[in-house]
Amino acid sequence: MRKRLPDWLKKRIPDIKATEETKNILERLNLNTVCESAKCPNIGECFSRHTATFMILGDICTRNCRFCAVKHGVPLTVDNDEPRRLSVAVSQLGLKHVVITSVTRDDLKDYGAGQFADVVNEIRKHNKDTSIEILTPDFKGDINCIDHVVKSRPDVFGHNVETAPGLYQKVRQKADYNTSLHLLEVVKKMDPEIITKSGIMVGLGESKEEVLKIMDDLRDVDCDLLTLGQYLSPSQNHFPVKEFITPEIFEEYKKLAEDKGFFIASGPFVRSSYKADELFASAKQSGKFCNNLKEK
Amino acid sequence: MDFILPELGEGIDEATVSFWMCEKGDKVNKDDDVIEMLTDKATFNVPAPVSGVLKDILVKEGDVVKVGQKIAEIGE
Numbered sequence: 001m002r003k004r005l006p007d008w009l010k011k012r013i014p015d016i017k018a019t020e021e022t023k024n025i026l027e028r029l030n031l032n033t034v035c036e037s038a039k040c041p042n043i044g045e046c047f048s049r050h051t052a053t054f055m056i057l058g059d060i061c062t063r064n065c066r067f068c069a070v071k072h073g074v075p076l077t078v079d080n081d082e083p084r085r086l087s088v089a090v091s092q093l094g095l096k097h098v099v100i101t102s103v104t105r106d107d108l109k110d111y112g113a114g115q116f117a118d119v120v121n122e123i124r125k126h127n128k129d130t131s132i133e134i135l136t137p138d139f140k141g142d143i144n145c146i147d148h149v150v151k152s153r154p155d156v157f158g159h160n161v162e163t164a165p166g167l168y169q170k171v172r173q174k175a176d177y178n179t180s181l182h183l184l185e186v187v188k189k190m191d192p193e194i195i196t197k198s199g200i201m202v203g204l205g206e207s208k209e210e211v212l213k214i215m216d217d218l219r220d221v222d223c224d225l226l227t228l229g230q231y232l233s234p235s236q237n238h239f240p241v242k243e244f245i246t247p248e249i250f251e252e253y254k255k256l257a258e259d260k261g262f263f264i265a266s267g268p269f270v271r272s273s274y275k276a277d278e279l280f281a282s283a284k285q286s287g288k289f290c291n292n293l294k295e296k
Numbered sequence: 297m298d299f300i301l302p303e304l305g306e307g308i309d310e311a312t313v314s315f316w317m318c319e320k321g322d323k324v325n326k327d328d329d330v331i332e333m334l335t336d337k338a339t340f341n342v343p344a345p346v347s348g349v350l351k352d353i354l355v356k357e358g359d360v361v362k363v364g365q366k367i368a369e370i371g372e
Contacts, residue, residue, distance in 0.1 A: 014305055
């Protein structure tokens with residue numbers, strides 16, 4: 001029997017009619033979302049706001065992180081029409097801010113960097129007022145791949161460190177914490193005007209000290225935005241939740257992160273892309289960042 | 297009328313009964329929360345679809361219920 005979840009993990013039943021329009025557009029254009037693939041609990045809320053986080057390069061991942069519900073196995077051929085269709089979806093949904101992520105494609109020569117750049121360029125061509133946020137895999141730290149994506153000039157370049165380095169062996173075996181940090185560092189050095197972002201899940205067995213150390217490591221590479229959310233196990237076969245972090249502790253993490261210089265979203269249901277438009281807007285409103293990347 | 301488990305979100309096919317907030321014979325109002333359901337990633341309070349009397353309860357705590365499955369009968 002499923003265990004009772006703490007009271008603060010309650011969700012409203014989504015307004016299914018309001019989510020249908022988003023769902024129909026995605027289906028008609030044959031586009032994947034990480035919302036569906038990763039079984040995000042926020043999906044009803046986000047779809048009914050006509051937002052979604054697109055997932056490119058297929059829905060089969062070449063890694064096997066134990067916290068993730070995305071299918072893994074033999075990946076699909078890259079779809080060269082995907083950038084066009086995604087750009088159409090952005091127009092049809094009327095998105096002012098779009099988030100694009102992907103499965104990890106260790107099988108591709110460029111690890112998927114080309115597709116990310118094509119998607120950013122295509123969206124920008126037809127949706128000039130839409131800010132673009134990407135959430136990428138680590139491209140195995142390949143500088144040329146990272147550079148190729150940076151040159152497409154997304155407004156936000158995100159890459160999640162996910163958890164403490166001490167837990168990588170248990171939940172993120174094919175990744176490397178320093179490779180992830182280095183990617184964020186390199187993006188910032190290549191183009192200081194691009195806002196960088198990373199995300200951490202808590203409740204996997206990390207200590208508070210480990211979380212604070214991750215924050216320091218991210219600030220050392222000039223990471224601007226941070227998200228912090230409760231890890232929830234996608235199924236009985238995935239890594240179990242070790243701890244339910246209280247809303248009070250999330251609030252504490254938020255204050256500590258802000259003191260360190262982050263713009264942060266922190267809460268049980270926060271995810272890297274959850275209300276990404278709002279976090280981006282609050283960062284822009286601060287005046288700290290260049291106003292229009294597209295003009296440069 | 298049939299009280300069926302409504303859609304909880306895209307990709308969610310089933311949920312586990314956590315507990316009923318009322319009993320057989322209770323009067324319920326439309327949109328009152330009457331049952332708490334659990335998935336792996338969230339807890340949902342499910343409201344009564346209509347006002348009436350909870351005539352028959354078909355699922356109990358711990359039962360796994362599919363979206364669209366009848367969980368109770370609400371009558372006059």
